[in-house]
Amino acid sequence: MSHSEPNDLPVRVEGLSKVFYDEGRGEVRAVDGIDLACRRGEIFGLLGANGAGKTTTLRMLSTIISPTEGEAWVEGHSVSDEPEAVRRSLGFYSATTALYPRMTARETLDFFARINRYPVDSVHARVDQLIERFGIAAFKDARVDKLSSGMKQRVSIARTLAHDPPILIFDEPTVGLDVLNALALVDNIRRLRDEGKTILFSTHIMSEAEKLCDRIAIIHGGRILTCDTLDGLREATGEHYLEQIFVHYVKDAEAAVREALEARDEQELADMEGK
Amino acid sequence: MTTAGASSPLRTLYLGELRMLLRDRRTLFLSVILPLIFLPLVFWISSMVEKKRTERVEKETFEYAIVGERADLVRELLSAAPANEATLEASSRESNEPQLELLETDLDCTEAECWKAALGRRDLHVVIHALRSEGAASETTGAESDRPLPRLRIFYQGNWDYSKTAADELRDRLRSARDTRRGELLAEAGFPVAPKDLAPVIEARDLATAAQRGGKVLGRFAVCVLLMFLISGGSVVAADTLAGEKERGTLETLLTSAASRGEIVSAKLLLIVTIGLFIALIQILNLGVYVGLRLIDIPDTMAVEISLLSAFWLVLLLVPLAVIVASALLLVSGRSQSYKDFSVRFFPVLVLLVVPSLVSVLPAVDLRSGIVLVPIANLAVAVREVLVGEIDWLFLGLTTLVAGGTSWVLVRWTLDSLDTERLVTATDVDEAAFLGGEGLFRRHVPVWFGVFWVLIFLANAQGELLPSIRLQIFFNVILVMGAGSFLIIRRYGLDARKVLALRKPNPWVWPAVILGAPSMLLASVGVARISNQLFPVPERMIEAFARQIMPAEMALFEMLLLLALVPGIFEEICFRGALLHGLRKRFHPVVLCLVTGLIFGLFHFSLFRILPTAFLGVVLAAVTLLSGSILPAMLWHALNNATAMFLGRAGVDLTELDPAFHALGAGAAILAFGLLWRVRMPYPDLRSTPVGQRGQR
Numbered sequence: 001m002s003h004s005e006p007n008d009l010p011v012r013v014e015g016l017s018k019v020f021y022d023e024g025r026g027e028v029r030a031v032d033g034i035d036l037a038c039r040r041g042e043i044f045g046l047l048g049a050n051g052a053g054k055t056t057t058l059r060m061l062s063t064i065i066s067p068t069e070g071e072a073w074v075e076g077h078s079v080s081d082e083p084e085a086v087r088r089s090l091g092f093y094s095a096t097t098a099l100y101p102r103m104t105a106r107e108t109l110d111f112f113a114r115i116n117r118y119p120v121d122s123v124h125a126r127v128d129q130l131i132e133r134f135g136i137a138a139f140k141d142a143r144v145d146k147l148s149s150g151m152k153q154r155v156s157i158a159r160t161l162a163h164d165p166p167i168l169i170f171d172e173p174t175v176g177l178d179v180l181n182a183l184a185l186v187d188n189i190r191r192l193r194d195e196g197k198t199i200l201f202s203t204h205i206m207s208e209a210e211k212l213c214d215r216i217a218i219i220h221g222g223r224i225l226t227c228d229t230l231d232g233l234r235e236a237t238g239e240h241y242l243e244q245i246f247v248h249y250v251k252d253a254e255a256a257v258r259e260a261l262e263a264r265d266e267q268e269l270a271d272m273e274g275k
Numbered sequence: 276m277t278t279a280g281a282s283s284p285l286r287t288l289y290l291g292e293l294r295m296l297l298r299d300r301r302t303l304f305l306s307v308i309l310p311l312i313f314l315p316l317v318f319w320i321s322s323m324v325e326k327k328r329t330e331r332v333e334k335e336t337f338e339y340a341i342v343g344e345r346a347d348l349v350r351e352l353l354s355a356a357p358a359n360e361a362t363l364e365a366s367s368r369e370s371n372e373p374q375l376e377l378l379e380t381d382l383d384c385t386e387a388e389c390w391k392a393a394l395g396r397r398d399l400h401v402v403i404h405a406l407r408s409e410g411a412a413s414e415t416t417g418a419e420s421d422r423p424l425p426r427l428r429i430f431y432q433g434n435w436d437y438s439k440t441a442a443d444e445l446r447d448r449l450r451s452a453r454d455t456r457r458g459e460l461l462a463e464a465g466f467p468v469a470p471k472d473l474a475p476v477i478e479a480r481d482l483a484t485a486a487q488r489g490g491k492v493l494g495r496f497a498v499c500v501l502l503m504f505l506i507s508g509g510s511v512v513a514a515d516t517l518a519g520e521k522e523r524g525t526l527e528t529l530l531t532s533a534a535s536r537g538e539i540v541s542a543k544l545l546l547i548v549t550i551g552l553f554i555a556l557i558q559i560l561n562l563g564v565y566v567g568l569r570l571i572d573i574p575d576t577m578a579v580e581i582s583l584l585s586a587f588w589l590v591l592l593l594v595p596l597a598v599i600v601a602s603a604l605l606l607v608s609g610r611s612q613s614y615k616d617f618s619v620r621f622f623p624v625l626v627l628l629v630v631p632s633l634v635s636v637l638p639a640v641d642l643r644s645g646i647v648l649v650p651i652a653n654l655a656v657a658v659r660e661v662l663v664g665e666i667d668w669l670f671l672g673l674t675t676l677v678a679g680g681t682s683w684v685l686v687r688w689t690l691d692s693l694d695t696e697r698l699v700t701a702t703d704v705d706e707a708a709f710l711g712g713e714g715l716f717r718r719h720v721p722v723w724f725g726v727f728w729v730l731i732f733l734a735n736a737q738g739e740l741l742p743s744i745r746l747q748i749f750f751n752v753i754l755v756m757g758a759g760s761f762l763i764i765r766r767y768g769l770d771a772r773k774v775l776a777l778r779k780p781n782p783w784v785w786p787a788v789i790l791g792a793p794s795m796l797l798a799s800v801g802v803a804r805i806s807n808q809l810f811p812v813p814e815r816m817i818e819a820f821a822r823q824i825m826p827a828e829m830a831l832f833e834m835l836l837l838l839a840l841v842p843g844i845f846e847e848i849c850f851r852g853a854l855l856h857g858l859r860k861r862f863h864p865v866v867l868c869l870v871t872g873l874i875f876g877l878f879h880f881s882l883f884r885i886l887p888t889a890f891l892g893v894v895l896a897a898v899t900l901l902s903g904s905i906l907p908a909m910l911w912h913a914l915n916n917a918t919a920m921f922l923g924r925a926g927v928d929l930t931e932l933d934p935a936f937h938a939l940g941a942g943a944a945i946l947a948f949g950l951l952w953r954v955r956m957p958y959p960d961l962r963s964t965p966v967g968q969r970g971q972r
Binding site: 062063066084087098102103116117 | 288291294295530535538
């Protein structure tokens with residue numbers, strides 16, 4: 001355990017890359033050498049379109065997949081060398097992390113507190129506390145497959161918090177939720193930040209990022225284009241709305257890519273002519 | 276957050292899974308209830324079918340016609356033979372067969388075509404054609420007989436059950452009547468004794484106890500039946516547990532928890548083993564109840580006595596069987612994305628599991644053969660031996676070890692499947708397949724060596740294919756091992772220098788090798804002799820240690836070339852080159868030596884050569900890892916073979932040597948390895964993390 005990081009950065013990422021091979025597209029650098037750092041007690045937003053590399057980055061952080069290059073540390077633990085310690089310090093929530101349909105809500109919380117090595121004597125108290133806090137009491141003994149989607153979502157957040165981890169990762173959490181449930185979720189995330197949790201939050205919805213995030217990193221094509229507070233981004237671009245700011249950076253990036261490609265083509269043409 | 280006072284994830288996982296399983300009505304029905312009612316149902320249906328058949332046979336009137344000149348003779352014989360006695364005496368069929376009602380009918384035709392057509396139309400069951408034999412020769416002596424013998428032919432339709440039944444019955448009755456008639460005729464002709472008192476009586480008596488006989492019958496199918504029980508219980512649970520979790524999306528939730536991959540796989544494995552064993556036990560009890568209630572008849576030959584020792588071994592063999600089945604099923608589940616995927620892969624695995632267990636049906640297969648190394652087949656043969664009361668500690672122990680090793684490998688593969696991103700997250704493709712080269716080579720190495728093994732096995736299984744030792748060496752060593760290794764290097768675009776560890780070793784390595792090779796040979800024979808004192812092994816085993824190289828009828832220089840130099844170069848390229856390089860990241864260096872050694876041993880097919888060559892393989896791997904180069908191992912291998920060869924030519928029998936030589940050899944070998952250790956330049960890029968940590972991701 002090395003909690004005594006110099007600047008107390010709960011999440012630190014250096015040169016992280018992930019290369020996939022896709023039959024159609026060939027080599028795909030889903031994440032291409034990104035650096036980032038989360039400060040304690042902030043909501044750090046990862047804003048990007050679909051396929052920008054948000055999910056891949058967060059999956060590497062939660063050690064479901066391993067990086068091709070680079071390294072990341074969660075609470076000082078390396079994702080490559082101490083995956084278990086990493087997972088113990090974080091809660092991972094995404095639209096794809098389902099609950100066991102045949103467990104009751106209460107059993108789910110108990111199960112995840114225990115397998116996340118929460119101290120045995122305190123498991124009961126912790127579960128009761130979560131049931132109270134997320135208003136699960138009315139359906140705590142019902143099987144998950146009998147619950148409505150709103151109820152499931154509350155159990156799911158409680159499940160993420162079962163072992164009281166200092167860091168929470170929300171990977172596009174509002175996908176598939178109706179407006180009210182999405183609002184409730186966003187509200188919950190804000191409250192968790194206020195309680196001192198460090199939160200990594202990925203989304204492609206501008207308004208969510210605008211309302212929620214203390215700092216925003218815009219990710220595109222597997223690279224982080226910029227990372228700042230909303231005010232900082234406004235100042236740097238002269239735009240007001242996040243949507244415009246996002247387009248500004250992405251257009252710049254795409255122009256840069258286009259220029260690079262054109263330059264390469266020209267070079268190749270010149271080479272051919274030279275021969 | 277501290278680990279102190281934390282609950283054990285393994286226990287939580289196991290109990291949680293068990294609880295969910297018990298709540299799933301479909302799984303519960305498929306894996307527990309269905310097998311429970313299935314077996315009695317099968318027995319019940321088969322007994323009902325049998326009853327029905329008997330009833331119908333009893334009701335049926337079987338019609339036959341007699342044609343030909345001697346029809347009178349047939350009628351005479353049939354009227355003389357009392358039906359039931361005749362059947363009992365002459366029939367090979369069981370005595371509880373129903374009494375047939377036979378009735379002669381008239382047939383209008385005499386032409387063969389005509390009554391054959393009638394049989395074909397099923398107008399009647401049987402036609403007996405009675406011929407007067409015209410000048411027929413007696414069949415046995417070939418001599419002309421004074422009395423032409425009539426010949427009776429029974430015609431029936433073999434594809435019609437009732438026709439066959441009637442024909443059998445008529446044949447038995449006619450034979451019996453003929454025999455009686457023969458006796459009467461002999462007596463009439465003045466033959467002094469009854470024919471049945473003429474010949475010596477031949478009897479066979481079985482000294483085996485009923486229990487031993489029963490064990491033999493039961494032992495043939497015991498493991499196969501147990502396997503079916505284990506699979507029927509385990510497969511549904513296995514499908515639900517990893518493939519099902521992927522389909523439901525809960526696997527990702529589980530994998531982001533702090534439970535290690537090892538704990539997750541262990542809990543699931545334990546669950547499948549529990550359910551499999553539970554079902555097997557229930558089925559056995561179930562059968563017992565039905566047999567006890569006489570609902571199912573079991574032949575008397577099935578009486579089995581099981582001593583305490585046998586019971587101990589049976590349990591010891593059953594547990595690895597259950598674990599192999601469970602881990603194979605879990606592996607399939609881990610490799611599948613969904614239930615559908617699982618069911619597609621399930622059938623080949625079912626065949627792969629069940630077919631080897633049928634080896635015990637073959638009477639000639641002995642546990643003291645290569646079969647001891649074949650998983651499941653060895654368990655089947657071992658259980659058969661234990662059931663007839665044969666307890667061979669050495670080979671039963673070996674069987675248990677092989678079975679344990681197999682399940683270990685299967686569990687490791689399942690663990691790997693949780694680390695293989697392609698299998699966990701559907702959209703992502705794992706990188707080794709793309710990056711190719713080194714990473715892909717490391718993954719494919721076992722497959723390549725499996726192919727090499729099969730090639731060499733097939734080519735050598737048939738003696739005619741490679742008739743001379745020259746051809747064998749050319750095919751096995753140069754073509755498969757040598758050229759095969761270069762093919763691998765080319766295929767993955769690897770750097771041959773790196774793969775083959777072609778480095779210059781420390782000069783001090785050379786004297787160590789020259790000292791070590793012959794002395795290790797002496798020492799290993801000594802070790803074999805000592806261990807023989809403790810655990811007696813067949814003499815051939817020690818001899819195999821002593822005569823690793825069989826001197827052939829060829830000139831000395833040719834022997835040196837073919838039996839020392841060629842293996843020294845090409846076998847090293849293959850095993851201490853490609854294989855060692857490919858496996859180097861998979862195992863801790865010590866385990867790496869043992870594994871490559873064992874694989875090297877397995878390429879020498881004769882069972883008694885496996886151990887000594889495996890030992891040599893371990894030593895050569897150690898030499899390579901310590902010196903960081905393949906060249907010393909090449910020299911060591913060649914020297915080892917040359918020494919064995921020269922000793923064989925000189926007529927020195929190593930198994931008869933004064934023990935002092937072995938001690939001397941051991942001392943020198945230790946000295947050689949001490950020197951190797953001192954000047955070591957370890958093989959680069961080995962696995963550095965301790966073995967245990969691999970499953971922790």
